[in-house]
Amino acid sequence: MKQLRTIFTIIILLAFVALGVLFALQNKQAVPLDLLVFSFPPRSLALWILLALAIGGLGGLLVSWAYLLRSRAALGATRRQLAHSRTELEQLRAGEKSVSNSVETSAGLKAIE
Numbered sequence: 001m002k003q004l005r006t007i008f009t010i011i012i013l014l015a016f017v018a019l020g021v022l023f024a025l026q027n028k029q030a031v032p033l034d035l036l037v038f039s040f041p042p043r044s045l046a047l048w049i050l051l052a053l054a055i056g057g058l059g060g061l062l063v064s065w066a067y068l069l070r071s072r073a074a075l076g077a078t079r080r081q082l083a084h085s086r087t088e089l090e091q092l093r094a095g096e097k098s099v100s101n102s103v104e105t106s107a108g109l110k111a112i113e
Helices: 002-026 046-112
Strands: 028-036 039-044
Touching: 002 046, 028 046, 039 046
Parallel strands: none
Antiparallel strands: 028 039
């Protein structure tokens, strides 16, 4: 199953590379890029579009990574709180047993008298 997944991933990756090459070959026009502060010399339209796609993908990965770190930190805090609650519950249950045993013992002594 793992080999099938690897082969499928490689096929998908090769298809995207082939599409990128075809896209670059079809869009050879030189287009200057003028941002508010920077002006870049004319390059092929495919280069600018693929660069924007790559920057957007990296930005998405960074945002996802930050969200993942935040979620893991929250999960760790929740697990610590759960462990603390379980410990407290066990202590309370142990306290209940000792209190009920002492109540039963004192009730038994009063019944004997």
